[in-house]
Amino acid sequence: MSKEITSRHQDYAQWYNDLVLKGELADYSAVRGCMVIKPYGFALWENMRDALDKMFKDTGHVNAYFPLFIPKSFLSKEAAHVEGFAKECAVVTHYRLKNDPNGGGVIVDPEAKLEEELIVRPTSETIIWSTYKDWIQSYRDLPLLINQWANVVRWEMRTRLFLRTAEFLWQEGHTAHATREEAIEETEKMLNVYATFVEEYMAVPVIKGVKTASERFAGAEDTYCIEALMQDGKALQAGTSHFLGQNFAKAFDVKFLNNANQQEYVWATSWGVSTRLVGALVMAHSDDQGLVLPPKIAPLQVVIVPIYKGDEQKAQIDTKVKEIIEHLKNLGVRVKYDDNNNNRPGWKFAEYEMKGVPVRLALGARDLENNVIEVARRDTKEKKTVGLDGIAQYVSGLLIEIQYNLFEKAKTYRDTHITQANTWDEFEKLLDEKGGFIAAHWDGTAETEEAIKEKTKATIRCIPLDNLKEDGKCILTGKPSTQRVLFARAY
């Protein structure tokens, strides 16, 4: 496969696909809409998963595992939920194949039809709340703070690697509480966990907000979200945390004896992030030469390439590199020595640039004589000759600087792409010419929201949590409004 990448300027969507495929993060599969996550992409996801998992555990959550299948009738129990999730899903109707009597391989055995169809989980509120009914009797059983790492399936018609696939990997937290206040507190706490993770590990700045009623999770009373901005000026929802009220407790009859000895319905939250975050990461930082990965979650943080002629030079370089690697590993750095002699140094440089490895070290015989090494950072493409003494410490510090720089760069871009619009013309012009988030007044009705979406494909991404109150007029209808909301075209 050619390592040529389409430039962002030329075709942003193709640039993204090139990065995912040629950067070896994922591949298409033989199953419509499902992707294969390749080892390099999976290592990235593992780093993200492990960091999140630790944050969940540090905030008192435990992991569990619930069934892949949901009985069809369960989906119907919560009225809004079924509208949102029962439509495009994978339906298991039979449990056996048999040999085709006409010799055409195997066919579905018509006698093995399930009495009730099973849905491959698109999300697990229903199966989990049907279980919680058995686990919760009294206030002493609360709160229940459970998370699950799992695969889910939504039969999307138009799919894109990582961003929208029929099957994807995610985590879903499902918590149960004795009071409304405690559940809301949990919803906000987990939103903050997500924001911290995306900003500190992925180096992607986010805006915390709440969704409008029409963008809410099906079955939620309130959906909180974090919204990020991609380099093409489109927004991407990076995580959601839902306050579910007592909706699922009522649907599955989950009551508890409160400390006043009365039966009461349990309060719920759910929250999730998925492999979609990998897509966000790619689009937030990468450039026309390939992936740019933040050091904290990069599968490989440093690669070392030897430059030599003959075995003698190679042996000398090997000795020094071995020493550097030992120091780097002691500092917790993920490092690889690529001394494969099938490929030339230039080929390797391009390869690791494509893969987004944050720091590349190149060591030649002349460098060794001068007690120096060449250090190249992926983010700025800056190259520098650095003394070999204390090189591990230097690189370790550089990784921190790169992480910081990526965040600052993305934040500057994001901050300069939040623009106020005060008239409809301004709004349309900004959307088409500048992109990004547009802060504008809206009259608060679903009709206007829908009309704006129809006209421009822009949606209300969120009402920021730290929003200022400000009187104004709706950009479309001119009706009165008390605050600006953030519009954008989105993934």
Next chain:
Amino acid sequence: MSKEITSRHQDYAQWYNDLVLKGELADYSAVRGCMVIKPYGFALWENMRDALDKMFKDTGHVNAYFPLFIPKSFLSKEAAHVEGFAKECAVVTHYRLKNDPNGGGVIVDPEAKLEEELIVRPTSETIIWSTYKDWIQSYRDLPLLINQWANVVRWEMRTRLFLRTAEFLWQEGHTAHATREEAIEETEKMLNVYATFVEEYMAVPVIKGVKTASERFAGAEDTYCIEALMQDGKALQAGTSHFLGQNFAKAFDVKFLNNANQQEYVWATSWGVSTRLVGALVMAHSDDQGLVLPPKIAPLQVVIVPIYKGDEQKAQIDTKVKEIIEHLKNLGVRVKYDDNNNNRPGWKFAEYEMKGVPVRLALGARDLENNVIEVARRDTKEKKTVGLDGIAQYVSGLLIEIQYNLFEKAKTYRDTHITQANTWDEFEKLLDEKGGFIAAHWDGTAETEEAIKEKTKATIRCIPLDNLKEDGKCILTGKPSTQRVLFARAY
């Protein structure tokens, strides 16, 4: 729920179920044959998974993720494979539900029928080898050493928590090699990884061997296995590693250019262990008071229970316990302080005994005066008063001793339950009265193997790798045999 456990003697199967349910490892679910893995059970699985994952990575493997669904036609491509796996499986036939026009909730939309049905993976050889075709061109692309952690579904008719469930969690390694020898070496290497894990972490001794032709994985040239012995004298297959020859490469046309510049089919292995191991762990060590968990993988290694009257005593104990916990954590020990004042110490003792926590410390006001603490080990139920100075070091050493003791105890039981039988009468009598592995001569035919299974329900568990050659006569047919094989009734 009552914490009473049926004794092993009374009803072994019920004892096992009691432990799994009352020890809070798992629960039944609303979906036939699928279980819910509860937080305590999942924490145990996480410890097992993490230890295995590290061993896989240390032997050069990387993780990836392949689709949940397998097109029906893929299963038919390898003749033996389809016979083994296409029969009892979950079949997705539709991709949409719609509102019932007659108002009966949601129904399957007949217009959303898939052109080709999708099978929920029972194992992933087919989808993975269809992908490897695109990834492998030359010997430089080999070996490919990939593992996947995933859920799989096999529509079992009779299910038991952990031991046999319709959906279960597992890992499946799928490797590709340039030569037959290298693939066989990999098959054996991973069998050894499994044996090391089960013996050193789970403290369960295993016998390494190969399966007879009729017990082989569907599509394998050779299936290696590790076999463990449960306390009721029944065997349990704890892991398998398959040498697949070129069967899947031929089925999916996966060839590579070898270093002599010729096209050749790729050689394959696959290997897996599953949540079934949790069932094996429970049955190997537990007793009539509850679970007994090996320290290395126990979610909680030490629990500390305070015994006090009044706030002043409590405060003094708290201070000391805080210090002990800090020391234990520094030594890497997983410890919990249970000072919940809703439950009395006696209740807590029974609870942690049920949960199999390896070490329990109880600290009272009098103990504090005497500078001692009560240490109770779960494995031997021995209680001892130990000086408080250096208690963390003592406990840390005790955990190692318990791990060792559990293995030795299980090994002694296992070793005394490998018995030679030289006649059919002896064979039947041993099976019914003693159980365990029976080393007996077999004429090497599938017919005899089947006949013995029909008569006794015993199967050939394996031909041990370190088997001695010895001339003898088949216990059933009297025909000549060159070695003994291990028979047992099995899970």
